Amino acid sequence: MTKPQQTTPGRDIEFSGVGVTFHSGDRDVVAVTDVTQHIPDRTFVSIVGPSGCGKSTLLSVVAGLQRPTTGEVRIGGEPVRGPNRQVGLVFQEDSTLPWRTVTDNVRFALQMAGVSRAEQRDRAADAIELVGLSGFEQAFPHALSGGMRQRVALARTLAAQPSVVLMDEPFAALDQQTRLLLGGEVVRIWSQTHQTVLFITHDISEAILLSQQVWVMSYRPGTIIDVIDVDLPDDRDPGIVSTPAFNALQNRVWESLRAESMRGFAQETGSGGVGR
């Protein structure tokens, strides 16, 4: 059942001097500055950072939805110039289309790409099984829970067989139990498909649970201030969160992140001196 996904090799992502500046009114806001990093192919990387640090902006650059002001991103050696069907995107908001059934939602990208009907059906069925939604093919999104709708969105992305998957806080709106469960599912799916994944989150344990590498992003202007390798086994399950190794990693990430979170908090509230 997982054959189709395995046929697409992951590709590496190269960031060189990426910066994004927004103009709001007559002042410039530097959202992202000078990100130079490399994600090897078939690697799962998470970016953690305080809210408003430009994580999502950086992801939009990789997705080709946002042009960088400086530098560039290369996927498999090719510079990103716009949205690319080889790059799959999972959004934070509920992006299931309420007028389509689960199957029709999952085959959406394939239909837009002009894939034959028979292949749309096969690939949608495989993706639905992969995310554990068998039996709900003909359901409409309103009949599903928030967690199940995110599974539909994930299946839609996987059905397109992208070599790179970008996830923008896909579980942020869900409750803690569902997040943990879906996190475990993502690990399981990734261990079968091995795309290159860039995952955005503000949840440290989620980042460690899923990834092989965690990047810590600073508060505005956002840049990568720390890179932490996660030397846990690839086929981990959510139970790993209670092990000492996991705890040590969590402390390590938190150490990098704490100062940035406080700086961000101080700037947003304008009080200036929290914890300094």
Place this chain on the structure above:
Amino acid sequence: MTAALDSASPARRTRRRSSDATVSAIATAGLLVALVVVLQVGAAAKWWSSAILPAPTAVARSAWDLLATGQFWSDVGRTSFEIIMSLIIGLGLGLLLALGFWKAPYIGRVLEPYLMAFYAVPLVLFYPVMMVLVGINAWSVIVLASIMALIPMAVNCWVGLAGIPPVYLRLARSVRCTPLQTLWRIALPAAAPFIMAGLRLGTVYALIGAIAMEFTTAQAGMGYRIRYLYEYYSTVQMYAYIVVVLIVSMILTGALVAAERSLLSRRGNR
């Protein structure tokens, strides 16, 4: 105990709800029957002059006879032509206008006050102007009825399009939808509940517009015929025409309401 209650309650609730619906449907129909009976009895007992309010049976007989006259069908043809043309022109232009406003929000902001102001204007006022411009024919009716249908259609479609969750459009961009795919596969279905409401309101407005305009000055059509019969004291025939117009408009709006409901329930909006 709790589990048993839980599993029993949804079924019970559905049963009660469906029986409620049956009761209210019967009550609605019953009210109509009661009204007809009162009208019939009142006319027979001469509680009022049958020149003012004839007996329903007389009206029904007259309506039945009308179906065999060429006059009736030519009136129906004229009015149907006007209404169908105003629906095509008014609803079509309304949707196009809304798409334009959505794509060019600046123009939308400039024109919005006019559109909203027109919403409140009794457009029948402009009928004399139309007669001067277009002449006393079907087209002066069609132009005004089209404008009346256009306004609620444009406003509703625009609200629907402007309210599309931005994530749908980002999804469209990320999977490289063509502009036409974005329109047909994302924008129109996402705005469909509002477009349906616009269709329903626009149809009602076109109906009111066409009949009212015929009533005031036209030389043919259902509205014209009703006024004509009124002026010649042909009360029974006048009521027969009124009943036919009522039935046709009820069927038309009923079908649109049903379509709107089925669309909304499929999506779980209501």
